[in-house]
Amino acid sequence: MTQHRDPYGDLVAEGDALDALLVDLDEAEWARPTPAEGWTVRHQVGHLTMVFGMAEKAAGDPAAFKEFVAKVTNFDQAVQQGLKPYLPLDGKQLLDAWRTQRAATERALHGVPPAQLVPWLVRPIPAAVLAAAGMMEMFAHGQDVADALGVTREYTDRIRHVAEFTAITWQFGYQSHGLPEPGEGFRFELTAPSGEVWTLGVPDAEQRITGPAVDLCLLATRRRHRDDLALTASGPDADQWLDIAQAYRGPAGPGRKPGQFATRAR
DSSP states (O other): OOOOSOHHHHHHHHHHHHHHHHTTOOHHHHTOBOSSTTOBHHHHHHHHHHHHHHHHHHHHOHHHHHHHHHTOSOHHHHHHHHHTTTTTSOHHHHHHHHHHHHHHHHHHHHTSOTTSEEOOSSSOEEHHHHHHHHHHHHHHHHHHHHHHHTOOOOOOGGGHHHHHHHHHTTTHHHHHHTOOOOSSOOEEEEEOTTSOEEEEEOTTOSSEEEEEHHHHHHHHTTSSOGGGSOOEEESHHHHHHHHHOOSSSSOOOOOOOTTSSOOOOO
16 A cells, blocks of 8 residues: 555544533433434444554554454454443543544554564554544444434545545455456546545546545445445446445445435535
8 A cells, every 4th residue: 555644643533522522522422323224322442442452462462462363253243342441431431432432543653663563453554554443433424423413524635544445455455345356456536625636546547436536435344324425436347346245344234225325416
């Protein structure tokens, strides 16, 4: 993944933006349901805190991370177990736990050169890619929080990390659905929030995805249905990919329904 922005600085800034959504919430708002079935705002922030704890271990104590992963036999069950310590907390306690974990993870990442490999769930990845994975998690779960609170997010070019992460993990949707992968990936021609044009993926690929970078991130995190986004595909494989795209491993989940949110103009 070519580094065009500071992955560590952008991770801090994105965390600050999420904190701004959370800081003034009352207990009723922490308990508000989000679009993820069965998950409240509290679940979303608890999940992020857990994931950032894993990232801290991966960057700061690789041996402890490997020991943790070796004990995991079912990742979905591990996610549910990892949530349990956070769900009984009140809003202030959970926000404090999230901020403390954020700071610890940021310190651990800053201690590792961006190109250095660190252990992760399937294989070692560069520390910069681990930061991008953290950005993807905050983008996805932060969107759920914003949707639950009725807040319209202001996206910035920090989402480039999420778009790049999507481009390098394009196979995940096929793996999740048990489908054969095409021979090569796709070219992504995206318009950033600033208006800049980003070209990601395979530069000379015959098939491509075109549209707003925000829409790609919403699609790949399964926070919006493709029918509500302004993404277009050139080629049958690219068109199929828009139906199955996801930037995370494991089950795809139900995603969002067509028309569930305000439709973006095609």
